[in-house]
Amino acid sequence: MAEPVQEELSALAAIFCGPDEWEVLSRSETDGTVFRILAKAEGFMDADISLQLVFHLPVNYPSCLPGVVVNSEHLTRAQCLTVKEKLLEQAESLLSEPMVHELVLWIQQNLRHVLKQTETGSGSEKCTSTVSTTADDGLWITLLHLDHMRAKTKYVKTVEKWASDLRLTGRLMFMGKLILILLQGDRNNIKHSPVRYASKDVKTL
Structure with a gap:
């Protein structure tokens, strides 16, 4: 990892x-x-929105763009996609300079204006998304957002078995109501992993 990126990560952790x-x-x-990052930005009616x-x-x-996933309990899917x-x-x-902090500051200052550009449609579906990055050697990193998990213990064991059988590494994360699965491994194994098909309301961006 390049020194500027290491310095950026250290600065972000401190901020x-x-x-x-x-x-x-x-x-x-x-x-990579x-x-x-959890941040708050000013939305409509001066209300703070957690992102x-x-x-x-x-x-x-920073010679290429970072991958970004946006989630919020306060925004619809369309609004999350617009923010991204x-x-x-x-x-x-x-490009060519560390940018994450600048991006976070920018959305904190401009979220209200961004949301005004969003066509809400039905506006009832909360956002859920997946970010995947590919490389020439076939490695993928995929982030899945689960809508819910009824039987936690059984589901965790099943996910662990699927990941082991497909030689995938990853992490299952519970953050309040948010459930995320981070998978890393062979491109084809990721694409055909049962975890993707068992994950409700997951969309690849």
Whole structure:
């Protein structure tokens, strides 16, 4: 990992030092780093909106764009997708320099304006998303968002068996009502993993 990126990660950990504001989800010399930031931004009627931002920094970052997943209990799927698109548009203007903190600050200051551009449609479905990154050697990193889990113990054992059978590594994370599964491994094994098909309301972006 390049020194500027290491310095950026250290700075982010120091800035987002409140309870549950910062968590490194995965770190690899070949696949980069995945981490989560919890932030609040001003929405409509001056109400604070909690955002969960998951960033994937590939090994050649910041020469390439980071991967981004946006989740919020206060936003619809369409609004989450719009926030992600605007963050990536902003990131394009910051290529070749560490940008995560700038992106977080930007969305905190501009969320209200971003939401005004969103066509809400039915507006009832809360956002859920998956971020996948590919490499020439076939390795994938995929983040799945589960809608719910009825039998936790049984489901965890089943996921562990599926991951073992497919030679995947990963992590199952419970953060309040949010349930995430981070998987890493062979591209084809990820694509055909039963975990993806057993995950309700998961969409690949």
